Amino acid sequence: MIKVGIVGGTGYTGAELLRLLAQHPQVQVTKLTSRKEAGLRADQHFPHLRGYTGDLTFSVPDVDSLSDCQAVFFATPHGACMAMAPELVARGVKIVDLSADFRLQDTAEFKRWYGMDHSCPDLLAEAVYGLPEVNRVDISRARIVGNPGCYPTSVQLGFLPLLEAGLVDAEHLIADCKSGVSGAGREARIGSLFGEAADTMKAYGIPGHRHWPEITQGLRRMSDTPVSLVFSPHLTPMIRGIHSTLYARLKDPSVDLQALYESRYRGEPFVDVMPAGEHPETRSVRGSNRCRIAVHKAPDGKTAVVLVVIDNLVKGASGQAIQNLNLMLGLDESLGLDAPPLSP
Amino acid sequence: MIKVGIVGGTGYTGAELLRLLAQHPQVQVTKLTSRKEAGLRADQHFPHLRGYTGDLTFSVPDVDSLSDCQAVFFATPHGACMAMAPELVARGVKIVDLSADFRLQDTAEFKRWYGMDHSCPDLLAEAVYGLPEVNRVDISRARIVGNPGCYPTSVQLGFLPLLEAGLVDAEHLIADCKSGVSGAGREARIGSLFGEAADTMKAYGIPGHRHWPEITQGLRRMSDTPVSLVFSPHLTPMIRGIHSTLYARLKDPSVDLQALYESRYRGEPFVDVMPAGEHPETRSVRGSNRCRIAVHKAPDGKTAVVLVVIDNLVKGASGQAIQNLNLMLGLDESLGLDAPPLSP
Amino acid sequence: MIKVGIVGGTGYTGAELLRLLAQHPQVQVTKLTSRKEAGLRADQHFPHLRGYTGDLTFSVPDVDSLSDCQAVFFATPHGACMAMAPELVARGVKIVDLSADFRLQDTAEFKRWYGMDHSCPDLLAEAVYGLPEVNRVDISRARIVGNPGCYPTSVQLGFLPLLEAGLVDAEHLIADCKSGVSGAGREARIGSLFGEAADTMKAYGIPGHRHWPEITQGLRRMSDTPVSLVFSPHLTPMIRGIHSTLYARLKDPSVDLQALYESRYRGEPFVDVMPAGEHPETRSVRGSNRCRIAVHKAPDGKTAVVLVVIDNLVKGASGQAIQNLNLMLGLDESLGLDAPPLSP
């Protein structure tokens, strides 16, 4: 079995890495770190995993012991990965960073949105953005991958065919995104309390959100023309799930959008283009690495409306991280990721 | 006390009319009809109203007995009101129709979206669209009012200041709306089951929704230029509440949107313009007739993003119906509608 | 208007006091305190109250300024009220304490469960337990009232008729109680996050819970024979609401339980005995001070099963506190508390 480690595994993305890797036939988690929970068994922290993590116990993060691993996931707040990554990479450990440290290539943008200088711009320069549907080959050769954010994954996969084909006015893109509350992480915040987030919804971050520069960076790579995006995230009373509703002005209203999306994503193991006229539900991907997309032409005939659903903790985080790991290790991209979604 | 009747009071809008009117100082519900539940006490059908509806009992709808009422609400499926309205109006009974029968002035549009001919076009021609913030004076003189739909109320109140002032490109309006499940009514439908609608969300009706022509009709009345709207309703796991996120291209990015909205809605008893930078939550109007609006300029500087929240069963239905009744009866518009929202 | 103050008004019980008192015809909140939020307007902290709290602003708690009030509510953690109460009472200010400081008459029990000595046993000795259905007269004469906990209110009202009449084996009482998450308060705790508490349920505190001694103290006062109670609280994915399912062995299976409950609670403004065979829902009292009770005989013929629902934030906290205030001030017990429940 291939040994992997998880740094900062006490949150939701850490729990999902453990859940999904428990089903991976060739990878085993041998290191799990947390300064706060060091000494605690994984299944004491995550009772739902009783029976699946053996004696795996949280330990203090430490480069030497992590070096026994062939690859390491960082499920940490931003700043933690770039502090340890250079030494680990130097020792030949492959890294998949689920935090934001290796997503934005522009260090000035990174500082603007995350409030700190980037400590290893060289490594950042070689890091690959982990969206396999766009960067599969580069990922398979990468030493370090910046795993995309949840909103960015859904928005980029939704706009990709339209922008690559140059079919829309890229200066007036709108992404109206709805996320489940787990997207805010497993930190004790009043705004994330059941009493605050249940049976209600609201937009947030309209004046600016950290995922906006990440999405924009990605869309620019897909488009030959200037890109301008309005991004509106919303907090929704779901545990998991992102529903992104995307709007783009069509240059030519007669284009066959259904055929475009089907051909672009034919053969993609985790992107499912729904039949014409469908409306995907977030629960149809619950617990799964799948992304389901439906593309519509609005009744006005001139606007493409793209509906994208993912599980923010799987394709939006830990599942995609494992997909990237599989590619980096030369394994079948789908290993450990083929369980069906859970619905209802 | 002024006697009023409710035709078709077994659903959510009927329950809300009874709940709100129980707090109305000058109006009393003396007739409550339902073919199906005739003979059942109101508080047997709605146990939460035990202690508030006295001996009020469902009876079979009948024009003679309804004529004892000064006004009648129709909380029925479309088609029922237009069948009884002419006779009631002839007898001097004022009508507030919560169904769709008197919303669309174009009978061809009505037939297209509701699948039946309109049976009383003359009465339709005199009917007033019950959005007080637009039609207050006409409503106060009306014999029959078509009470707006839930989505149309939120979208029209959100776009109103922009369109009246001619500040946006009215041919590229987008309304991304999220509704609680009670918007689907109290009918036994698989799609509305807890097991189908909880912890998930989806768009629906992207190819076309009955509220689209109603919204468009309203927006056209506000605008000097042609209007084109993309309307995307979404089903959200909330009991009540609509959150409409509206997008419009600004002709002049330098306009002061905050001042515009505050001045347009100054003095409106039920429209609350939030301070600059806020994001209203649907729960902040739960159970209340209030509409809260926040207006933002997107980071792109050229797009207005308007956030509108209402309770779909109150300002989106029964509360606005009572607001209209108060106007029609020459009463204080706010009577019976001043209880604070319930949150959490 | 009678001036009242609220000490520690930033949580859910504080919000409910403000919401309910906004509808009280004779009482006005003139003081609202919070060390943490001093200087903030009440409606900035609680946006749903915009339009209902005027310029009311949080201030630092201070005995002098609170002395302008005729009565003060304490919506604070335990320990805070007993620190200020003696001086306020000495100045003639009536107190309703929503915390636990004045619930348990046995100071040793208080120390055992709350980990601190009681600082004013004399005042404790004169304090009245604020369950009007049991202590109405004493409450009306009290200078200080210990407002009951949420679970204790529902369990005591459910067992009251059985114990007063001596019809059950009081040594084998069971209370299986289910509470909404708001019962845990508005503090940032991981266990109360939406991601932790939604779509799941669990028991907690089976080995011991602070409400057990309070309930037992109350039940002992009702019973001529020794009382022993098994109390099992459960966390349920609801915002509000407590459903208590109570089990007691009948000494005489032939007793007419329905008649017993109806006669015991006849005339009580806030206790509704449901018709025989009913099963009350928590939503049937949402936002209301009502308690609804249904009493059944189990098919075994020898066990009474009592179903009790209240809103934990209203009859279980702030509503009952206002009911007690009304009694202490010689007002109609129901003032400000007559709005119907919100359902759905």
Added chain:
Amino acid sequence: MIKVGIVGGTGYTGAELLRLLAQHPQVQVTKLTSRKEAGLRADQHFPHLRGYTGDLTFSVPDVDSLSDCQAVFFATPHGACMAMAPELVARGVKIVDLSADFRLQDTAEFKRWYGMDHSCPDLLAEAVYGLPEVNRVDISRARIVGNPGCYPTSVQLGFLPLLEAGLVDAEHLIADCKSGVSGAGREARIGSLFGEAADTMKAYGIPGHRHWPEITQGLRRMSDTPVSLVFSPHLTPMIRGIHSTLYARLKDPSVDLQALYESRYRGEPFVDVMPAGEHPETRSVRGSNRCRIAVHKAPDGKTAVVLVVIDNLVKGASGQAIQNLNLMLGLDESLGLDAPPLSP
């Protein structure tokens, strides 16, 4: 691959059979029937299964074509299985019936609770009750298995060690059970609507519930002394999950309950006895065939309080059905059932 069929696969238990069997290495679903949906692809009816059911399409149920299967699951309302079972069994097809037809051995009880005569008492007499923790050997030899109900599975597993060991007063057992709404099935019922079942809870069936005779039959088999059970089911705003809280009077308060449960369930693949003092959550078994149990002694020292959680659709229905199938086919009992629970 072993061919199996599913009769009546349009509901939640059908969906779960398809989801779980998609992960089974040795079993393939070759027949899926539904009169109503005949001709529809399985993944059109269940979009979350797109990519997992190939071309599997609903067909009209028919004994001849079902005879190609080695085993058939019935996920039908009661009455359907006993109509087809005799002929299928005669043809050597093994049957797992998820309905109630083969659960109650007493045909008079069956008629009393299900309102119809049992059409094949002989086959009923040989049918085995499918609770592997009790009947493993008999199940492995059975031609037809009556798969237990959801409540009965949780209550029987919780009381089993206590009754087998004769440690409690079996005449005063109480089971207070809380179920998610999916337990009511995927039928269009007003009581199961999101608007009716969300953010509220209630007891139901206190005067009598169909699972009571099934549970009692099972408990009697475990006990040497007469058994009497009070059973209180509750509807809880969860999609999935049952939490059963069980109460039994201990004959000897000094017994070591933790050791008793650990030894009784040692080696059971799907029963997890939690460490002393724990409180299991329903989400800790979401989507899984596991049952987690914690056993407590109440502070009164004389009452055992047992906390049991299962997923009503898995261990409470489809997962246990597959566990039974594995036993009947001589396969490893856990095949297809080893995926970890989904949490959050």
